[in-house]
Amino acid sequence: MLQYISKFMANLSVALLVGGCSGTAQTIDNPPLSEYRGLYTPSNTQEVQSAMHTNHPDYDWGLWGHNLKKAVADNLTDDMYAIVDGKRNPKQFCFSSAALYDAVRNYIIDQYGSGDETYSERISIMPMDNQLACTCSQCKGKGNSPGNATPAVTEFVTRLAQEFPLHQFFTSAYHTTKQAPSAALPANVGVFISSIPLPVQVDFTQSKGYREFQSMVAAWKKKCPRIYVWDYERNFDDYLSPFPCLLAMQSRLQLYSKLGILGVFFNGSGDDYSAFDDMQTHVLARLMDNPNLNVKDAVADYFQQNYPITAPILLKYYWGLEERIRTTNRELPLYGTMAQMNRIYLNASEFVAFRRQLDAASKQTMGEERHRLNALLTSLAYTQLEMYRCGLLPKDADMAAEMKEILKGHSEIKGMVNRDETGHTIAKYLEQWK
Ligand SMILES: [Zn+2]
Incomplete structure (x- = not known):
């Protein structure tokens, strides 16, 4: 036996x-x-x-x-x-x-x-x-x-x-x-x-x-x-x-x-x-x-298949964050504020540049890729608003107003209602945002 x-x-x-x-x-x-x-x-x-x-x-x-x-x-x-x-x-x-x-x-x-x-x-x-x-x-x-x-x-x-x-x-x-x-x-x-x-x-x-x-x-x-x-x-x-x-x-x-x-x-x-x-x-x-x-290859494969036009922008930014987590070996928070995320892996000006570049490139996309990018860019408008709210980006009333407009589009996107596990809604956040 x-x-x-x-x-x-x-x-x-x-x-x-x-x-x-x-x-x-x-x-x-x-x-x-x-x-x-x-x-x-x-x-x-x-x-x-x-x-x-x-x-x-x-x-x-x-x-x-x-x-x-x-x-x-x-x-x-x-x-x-x-x-x-x-x-x-x-x-x-x-x-x-x-x-x-x-x-x-x-x-x-x-x-x-x-x-x-x-x-x-x-x-x-x-x-x-x-x-x-x-x-x-x-x-x-x-x-x-x-x-x-x-x-x-x-x-x-x-x-x-x-x-x-x-x-x-x-x-x-x-x-x-x-x-x-x-x-x-x-x-x-x-x-x-x-x-x-x-x-x-x-x-x-x-x-x-x-x-x-x-x-x-x-x-x-x-x-x-x-x-x-x-x-x-x-x-x-x-x-x-x-x-x-x-x-x-x-x-x-x-x-x-x-x-x-x-x-x-x-x-x-x-x-x-x-x-x-x-x-x-x-x-x-x-x-x-x-x-x-090989995780990087798997990420690249996915982006190439599902975001044929914007894959290089997405991979460069996303993999940069993974690399930062690897080289610093910092602990990711399962419950974390925007300020914590900034200390650990998010860099506000790098994020803004990425979001702007992705937004511009998304105009060249069509069909499924455009649909996915619309959801992602709406979601990331919340990130940018949080960066203004927490003072991680200098005050910019025009830009904040633009992000609010983009985030308002969440009501048209499937599954985009809550912003956290507790069930705080994006709609309420927009109402309260100053
Ligand atoms: Zn008992």
Whole structure:
């Protein structure tokens, strides 16, 4: 048996060295992610999903993320809630609650049945998104303590997984469930480990978060071999400005692949427009196939195919930002203001020159390229307005008025409503802009 495995591994290694799906040579050190390749971005359309075999959480999960409350909403009773500091707290569940178990069980039967050889559903069982853990006597008896809900949550998931052996269950290693369970989980249970400890930078190997992340993966792997990573690839405070994260994401994917992680979910701007998302979604999908891809070539390919006239301008500017992030090894902020972005990678006068040049060149374009550039230039008008508002550019009333006019066009562009994760709208921003 062992011989068979090593022969199989040797063949696999040869196959991977000969060439991956993208035609670029790979080594066994960085195999592609094999099970789940999720992107929550506006450009990960159904067309892209089938062309690039990506996943999207809206289409391939029975129950996703922290949505457990929605599944049991019609049957919520007081005893489903956690005891925190001796009091019932509706902000968290008690995973020892028999009523909660029955409600989830009935939901699965109603919605998905028990599954069969050809049909299995992915079902997430995660606590509500906060730091609260139930410490009722039953949960404490299982090992829960303030801040640690892993014992009760994993027992709950294990029971469901045994009752529905044909479905796939997923829990999370995040907030109160960071700690790995003490017993091995059934084969049809997986875990999403959050990448939050890892700083978003090209070389994170000297960071404390890197050691923390690695030891979390190692501890979970002993009890649950099906590990996926929940990752982040956007400035969630500003969807409309450039965010040069591809080289940083490549480093992370190389690490995931080395650690034997089987899937990744990139949380982006959801359905909301974000600058360069079409190109970044495309390159991230390719990187999930081959973490050793030449990222600059992939960016250039995308621009050449989709922006035939303006590709050189787009590549020069965008790649300049990626290069700056690589040479300075600065950390990209997942929540960052315009002033922070300027300190880290955006240069105001360089940006203005790029935007002006792109605007002029866009007049020569037609069809799909013109359509894409119109959206991008509208989005970048917000960036320029923010630069005036934050005093990063000298006051210029005429130019600011022009940017406001351009940004007003957002209402005609699909998906361009919100400027951040909180849902602050562009319309409100324009109303309030001074
Ligand atoms: Zn409890």
